[in-house]
Amino acid sequence: MNRNGPLALAFHALVVLFVTAPILVVCVVAFTSRGYLSLPTDGLSLRWFYAIGDRPEFLASFRTSLWLAALSSTIAVVLAVPAALAIGRLKFAGRGLLLSLFQSPLMIPHLVLGIALLRFFTEAGLGISGWTLVAGHLVVVFPFALRLILTTSVGLDQQIENAAVSLGASRWTKFRRITLPLILPGVVSGWILSFIQSFDEVTMSVFISTPHTTTLPVRLFLYIQDNIDPLVASVSAILIVLTVIVMVVLDRLFGMERLLVGPGRS
Amino acid sequence: MSAATTDTAIAAPKSAPRERFSATPYLLNLPALLVIGTLLLVPLIMTLILSLHSFGMYTGVTDDISFKNYAEIIQDSYFHEIFLRTFRISLLTTLLCALIGAPEAYILHRMRAPWRSIFLLVMLGPLLISVVARTLGWAMLLGSTGVINQTLTGLGILSAPVQFMYTETGVIIALAHVLMPFMVISVWAALQRLDPQVENAAISLGASPFTVVRRVILPQIMPGILSGSIIVFALAASAFATPAIIGGRRLKVAATLAYDEFLSTLNWPLGAAIAVLLLVGNIIIIVGCNRLVERRYAQVFQ
Numbered sequence: 001m002n003r004n005g006p007l008a009l010a011f012h013a014l015v016v017l018f019v020t021a022p023i024l025v026v027c028v029v030a031f032t033s034r035g036y037l038s039l040p041t042d043g044l045s046l047r048w049f050y051a052i053g054d055r056p057e058f059l060a061s062f063r064t065s066l067w068l069a070a071l072s073s074t075i076a077v078v079l080a081v082p083a084a085l086a087i088g089r090l091k092f093a094g095r096g097l098l099l100s101l102f103q104s105p106l107m108i109p110h111l112v113l114g115i116a117l118l119r120f121f122t123e124a125g126l127g128i129s130g131w132t133l134v135a136g137h138l139v140v141v142f143p144f145a146l147r148l149i150l151t152t153s154v155g156l157d158q159q160i161e162n163a164a165v166s167l168g169a170s171r172w173t174k175f176r177r178i179t180l181p182l183i184l185p186g187v188v189s190g191w192i193l194s195f196i197q198s199f200d201e202v203t204m205s206v207f208i209s210t211p212h213t214t215t216l217p218v219r220l221f222l223y224i225q226d227n228i229d230p231l232v233a234s235v236s237a238i239l240i241v242l243t244v245i246v247m248v249v250l251d252r253l254f255g256m257e258r259l260l261v262g263p264g265r266s
Numbered sequence: 267m268s269a270a271t272t273d274t275a276i277a278a279p280k281s282a283p284r285e286r287f288s289a290t291p292y293l294l295n296l297p298a299l300l301v302i303g304t305l306l307l308v309p310l311i312m313t314l315i316l317s318l319h320s321f322g323m324y325t326g327v328t329d330d331i332s333f334k335n336y337a338e339i340i341q342d343s344y345f346h347e348i349f350l351r352t353f354r355i356s357l358l359t360t361l362l363c364a365l366i367g368a369p370e371a372y373i374l375h376r377m378r379a380p381w382r383s384i385f386l387l388v389m390l391g392p393l394l395i396s397v398v399a400r401t402l403g404w405a406m407l408l409g410s411t412g413v414i415n416q417t418l419t420g421l422g423i424l425s426a427p428v429q430f431m432y433t434e435t436g437v438i439i440a441l442a443h444v445l446m447p448f449m450v451i452s453v454w455a456a457l458q459r460l461d462p463q464v465e466n467a468a469i470s471l472g473a474s475p476f477t478v479v480r481r482v483i484l485p486q487i488m489p490g491i492l493s494g495s496i497i498v499f500a501l502a503a504s505a506f507a508t509p510a511i512i513g514g515r516r517l518k519v520a521a522t523l524a525y526d527e528f529l530s531t532l533n534w535p536l537g538a539a540i541a542v543l544l545l546v547g548n549i550i551i552i553v554g555c556n557r558l559v560e561r562r563y564a565q566v567f568q
Contacts (some may be wrong), residue, residue, distance in 0.1 A: 003376070003378070004376050005475070008369075008373050008544070011370070011371075011373065012373045014389060015366055015370045019388060019389060019392060019443065020388065020400075022400055022401075022404045022406070022440075023403055024403075025394065025403050025406050026399060026406065029406055037411070039405055039410070056348055060399055060414050062369045076460075079297050082294040082295070082298070083295045083297075083298040083299075086291040086294035087291075087295070090288075090290065090291040090294075091290070092291040095291070098299065098390055101299070101302065102298065105302075105306065107548065107552055108545060108548070109501075109504030109521070109541075109544055110506070111506050111524060111540045111541060111544065112313070112504070112544060112545045113315055113523045115528060115538060115541045116310050116312065116313040116541070117309050119309060119312050119534070119538070120312055121307075123312060135305055138301065139302060139305045139306055139307065142298070147490055149531070152301075158354065179391075196394050200394070200395075200397065202397060202398055202506075203506040203507060204527070206506075206529075207529075209549070214436075216396075216437065217396050219508055220396075220399070220402070220500050221429065221538070224402060224405070225510070225511070228405055228406070233402070233406070236398070236403075237397050239396055240395055242393070243394050243395045246394070246396075247387070247391050251383075253301060255383075256383075256386065256387050256390055257383075257390075257392070260390050260393065260451060261390075
């Protein structure tokens, strides 16, 4: 690889500044001691982190978001594993059509999904509850789970499974002892990516949240609509730090490139 | 993140022997088909039907069928302005993303071992951070008492703060930040397919670095830039949280307009009609432009 020239490096520095500035400014403003948005020029204060304690709704929303993300990504993975095994390894009529249907939520604006699901659940007489949120998030995260499980199920060596069957393994034993361990990296990374997608989703959730099941991004969004104060900065800063930790762990475990760009050559 | 899926479209397995009809693949797909089909197709069809109903202040949503809502959107200049603004914002955001993202991906591509993966993480990582948190950062930077204005007036460069909040410029800057990773991913994927020998051949034949980029690199990563642009444009046109926070209630785009019709005015049929237009526009852009790009660059994809 050849080096970048000084001009390229200067451009790169500006882009890095552009990308990181808004994220850093949230984390810095969170430490202000003043009652309004400002950089902590007169010393760092944890005042606004303590202030979160007086607002139990943020903690409740955080809990809602965690449960919602865990439930929807688990259901997505359970549905995606058999589908990925069939689509990735078997030849059948309608295979392409199914794959397009399963990936189509990526093409549909989340706003449209939110409106459509709100109409669907109210018309169906189900009302809006925590379960409707789980259902909505399931639709949104399913393509991500399917994609990552597909990439591992395509490369699966059929001979190993045949060997298991010829040695007398039942279908279930074959799946549990041979197939599942082989596609496990895809299942785990698919679950994690789904979890993050669900945890960050805001546009669709705005439509199908109730006051009791408001997710953290929706709570932040609605709060910011009224006023922006250092409290949202401290909540967001915690969110950012948690995400960065997860990000670094993911990068160590799977490689960010494989997770986001797809299996490349490098 | 629709960028990544286009790359993993799986070709039909060739090794599988042609067998008689088997129910196994259908049974394996059945649970996902039932759940996703019900939660996706039925609600979308219901939204389409809802957009044909009408709404009265006292009658609420009535069950008649007409194209009244669509006619209203087409005729009213208020809606024209909002759709035109959405288009303008999406176009400029796409342009900004391409001008920043494509060169940046190339610079990353040329970096040495540890820096390459570190900065790739810096570029793509924000994708995992909540859109609300990232937009909040821009609200803090761009506000009239925000960091950018305070710094510029403090240094004496500006005499009065520049208004970024509630302006199209502010929305474009924040959206470009939110969507840039998609452009980097797309161009990065195209760069990975590059044969370094072609570049070396150009250099050994006496081409300057600029000529190499213009004549060798750019033509080969153009499909990546274009497919990245399609994704960025589609996501910008339907973006909600960022224009809602930076644009405020007055600077409306199509998505925030639909939100207001649904949750403030409670005119669900009109909101549904806007949503349907947004969806149809999105699909036309994604499918149509992808076709064009694939035809134009057929030789690159082979």
